[in-house]
Amino acid sequence: MSQIERFEGERATNYDSFVHAWIPNYSYFMNQLPKLLRETKNKILLVVGCGTGAEIERFVLAKEEWTIIGVDPSPDMIAQSIQHFKRDRNVRLIEGVVEDLDTTQLYGAATLLLVLHFIPDDGTKLNLLKSIAERLDSDAPFILLDITGDKAQIKANLNILKYLLPSGLEQQDVTARLKRIETQLHIVSEERISELLVEAGFETPLRFFQTSIYMGWMTRKA
DSSP: OTTSOOOOHHHHHTHHHHHHHHSTTHHHHHHHHHHHHTTOSSOEEEEETOTTOHHHHHHHTSSSOOEEEEEESOHHHHHHHHHHHTTOTTEEEEESOGGGSOTTSOBSEEEEESOGGGSOTTTHHHHHHHHHHHTBOTTOEEEEEEEOOOHHHHHHHHHHHHHHSOTTOOHHHHHHHHHHHHHTSOOOOHHHHHHHHHHHTBOOOEEEEEETTEEEEEEEBO
8 A cells, every 4th residue: 555654764763752742632532442442352463554553562561461463664664663662472472464364364453543634535445445444354343543524624623623732842843833724735624534434344334433633433343
């Protein structure tokens, strides 16, 4: 999937501090992931766009023992995950995309966090979701977090977000980032997210989290 955005250099190195600054309640959301999936019987987790391994760490530290497969196309991002989890035998990390994974291995759950808004809605978003569904057990839970909304919602919520950002950020950088979110990312409405998931083979998703422009859903493979 060549259209997935790759994080390199300082953008990869600074990613963790960036998301903590720009996503209110980010740590809270991440800490809930193992709780939301703890009743899953098949404890093989697929983490799509695993990046530096933030959600992987939550599952490594969880009471339940998970086998975790993380996949990410950005060498500079996944290198950080490999370094962090190199001694953890239950974590396998792959530089690549979901389509690289064997379809004979079925996962009991999956996450897709902060990925879809980088991908055009020209069939590419749908293909990614289908690829994930093809590799999941029936009824497997699937958790997503993404920048979501129609143009009016995004504009209004960006006006809220700027007041929630931590002090100390350079105003020039904040203005540029807000403009990029509004004009350059491939953001779709919540209704469109639901349509894509259902078409890909999932149930209608339930939104359980929102903070400004960021929404989180839970669904299951149909």
